[in-house]
Amino acid sequence: MTSPEGLLLAMLILPFLGSLTAAFLKPAARTPAWALTWAATLIALGIAAYLYPAVEGRAVLRNEIEWLPSLGLNFLLRLDGLSWIFSILVLGIGALVTLYARYYMSPEDPVPRFFAYLMAFMGSMLGLVLSGNLIQLAFFWELTSLFSFLLIGYWHHNQSARDAARMALIATAAGGLCLLLGVLLIGKIVGSYDLDRVLASGDLIQSSDLYLPALILILLGAFTKSAQFPFHFWLPHAMAAPTPVSAYLHSATMVKAGVFVLIRLWPVLAGTDAWYFIVSTTGLLTLLIGAWAAIFQQDLKGLLAYSTISHLGLITLLLGLGSPLAAVAAIFHAVNHATFKASLFMAAGIIDHETGTRDLRSLSGLYRFMPITATLAMVAAAAMAGVPLLNGFLSKEMFLSASLAEHSGTIIDQALPALATLASAFAVLYSLRFIHQTFFGPAPQGLPRIPGEAPHWMRVPIEILVVACLLVGILPAMTIGPYLATAVHSVLGDATPAYSLAVWHGFNPPLFMSIAALGLGTGAYLLFRKTLNRQDGAPLIRRLKGRKIFEASLAAIVDTARALERLLGTRRLQPQLRLLVVVALLAGLLPFTRLGYGLGDHQGTVVDPGFAVVWMIGGACAIGAAWLAKYHRLAALILTGGAGLVCCITFLWLSAPDLALTQLLVETVTTVLLLLGLRWLPIRAEEVWPGGRAASVTLRRAIDLTIAVAAGLGMTLIAYAVMTRPLPGSVSRFFVERAYPEGGGTNVVNVILVDFRAFDTLGEVTVLAIVALTVFALLRRFRPAQESVGAPAQQRVQNAIDEAREGRQVGDTLKDYLLIPRVIMEWLFPVIMVFAIYLWIRGHDMPGGGFAAGITLSIALIVLYMASGTRRVEARLRVQPARWIGFGLLLALLTGMGAWLFGHPFLTSYFGYLDLPIVGKVPAASALLFDLGVFLIVVGATALILIAIAHQSIRRPSASILRQQALEQGEG
């Protein structure tokens, strides 16, 4: 792991590992969670810094791990100058946000969860910038959407936070899907998803027919993520998140992901007319609209949110211009924006934290309460406004000079210098308003809290960021210069233009534009500052409510889905079943209409009369069950049991004792469970149609009968056609031949289950366990129908008799009712148990096995429950099916994994013979342990369901229902 490649992987894994660990901490473990995050982030940051030499001079560090080599897809980490500078941003600001969050989060919040989300988000972002192939990039892209959803919705008790989280998720994840489609198209054009190959195929991509769709899809992804107009609506709402989240998501990470992808793919996608028009127009519109809206915000964080949108628009616009110089400015501004915006968000958080409000109108004169925070915020806001000697000034100068340069001669191009100056003036205006309104003027009145200076360590992150702003602003070439150069070279390569990172470029047009913007902004603020406080929403664009459009389109989607459901769906079981059977019937019929129906060469064997009689009985039972199912459920159930027994006899007759045994046991358990369930079904009224059956009902029944008969006949005909043909060569011969030499068992069925196909069995028993738990969970909260809520009539009669007789108490009858059968049944319990164990042990060689044994043991339990009643059994016996299931699953899994110890694949079984005293030589296979796992799971699952139903009978109806019943009886 000490090679640069290994370190790269470690850097990516660290945050995820930390997240997983933090997620398991107790909610009160504030300091451990924080320390964990802090350590993980700092180590990752250290690794990133250490790796810098590996990317200097256009070098690329790659770590490729095979994933799907057959599809040309590998897990590829790729570090170059651009991803290095973004990694430093992600981790560096991540570390500062972590420090800040420690003091920001309230003691009531479950902080470990917060840090777990934060680190997972950090890891996803890191994965995004380090992705070396496009699919992987889209994957991490969606991960950032997912974790930002969790972070924005962290205060999930808050309706607005939930709404904002959902909105952000839908917008950015939908964009992520577009991005995925876009990169798939790119992959189709280039023939590879490897970033290096894609970056080398710029001409190929731009000359392809698929270029435009790919471009539009990728831009959709980038624009939704970077909150570009008209997809900007989610960002201001995301301010419902805790401030550290806003500071992180909206400065260095989430929104920068879109910009990052634009920069990453700039060499291959930019330079065409389509790119120029779409990207620069969107960027310009976002820049202006964001800045204009920011001026009129009354919420501190809202102002910062719209200014973020505007700055992202600026970066997008720069990228859209398509000139290398503008791209340099874009990269530089992305870095600068991250530093000053993160510090401003944190300052806003401190103000909110200390005063209890974020409303600009009620804030005033805070300078005297928090001079340090105020100074820091002022420097950061000045950087945002583009005041000289700060980093924002440098990138803005570059922006202004890029806007002046000749590009295309279109209207946008002509108007660009003027619009750029206007947008800068807006930025000056809202920055000034932010500072002046908050920190200057008379002392605030009516604040929820008396403000004071924040804890020292809460200010440290802001201090660090502000110092960075100053250093970069004053000494750019000595601080950011070499790193920026590395990043720029990694993107632009040989096309890197000559640019100068100096504070003073002489008296040139950009400087005059800057001065004009500063003057305009300050003047406008002085003129309008009173009016601004009275505004409620930005004029001109007030009607552009992105949220309304978003909600309307969501509602439209939901309405369409509902309409479709009404049109195509039904809640009634009968039509659903009818549809299902008819479709299956037609689908089954289709091949025969085209290819015809014919019997095979095999002539039928002579029917044994005894067997035929058995089958006639079975058929009669089945038909009788269907006939009686409606009004005589008990009789129908007994008849079903009869049909099941005939099945069992059939298996025996055809020499399948294993199947017969299982069938018999399953039949028993099923019947008992169904019987237990019968009590909760409502009583059917015989007379459903008082005035005689309507003709439509008769017709419907006739149709249903026809469908049923047709389906049955169809099945019969298909089965007959198949059975008169010779058996095709199947794997069964292989199993029969290999069962003993390779599986060590003579019961082929069992060897298949626990050895050859053990993995399938493991999956099946897992499903069984899940089903049992689900049934249990459903029944635990089961509320029966009104008429079956009370105690059954039998219980009431019993209790009445007990009360009426002299010297008896309620429950006496029950205590010694049917004493002799009960004793016999209780005594049989150990016998059946021994039988179950016998079935399990002999299963590998003779009919039996874990499944049959499990069912047998559950029958023993059922008998016990029936004999003694739920309370009595549970008072004497520890029935803990959930543990049995868990233990069984573990045992099966561990047995399978045991094979690894001996260097064999998962679930390889070992067999041999054991010499036991008295008993003699017995076969022993490791599959027996696996089968024990199956055994336990089956007992557990059956018992769990049984208990869930049995407990219904002893559950007393809730007090309110009893009271209501008493009331009704009183009235009656």
Added chain:
Amino acid sequence: MIQAPDLPAWAAFIVAFLIVTGAAITLIGSFGLLRLGSFYERVHSPTLGTTLGTAFIVLGSMTCFSVLQSRPLVHELLILAFVTITTPVTLMLLARAALYRDRTEGREDVPLIDENDEQALAEI
């Protein structure tokens, strides 16, 4: 069907006799189920098959396999034991259920419970 060609003739006669007798007794029991009048009478007839009928068939099976394998095989006795033990349980459960139903329905031809109980039942 599983055939047993190795069985000597004398043994085959004994086995056949035992099994046919057992089957006949069971059949008679089943006829009883069909023919007898009331539930309380009917409940007895199938027990003929589960006790005596099973005993004969078990004996037949024991004879057959003991001769075939030339060693005494007695584990069928377990079948007999368990069937004999469990049949009364079924019988008792069924009979009590029927009695319970008839009593609550107020039938005349079943053993009555005392008057207090009747009063209590009437109130429900």
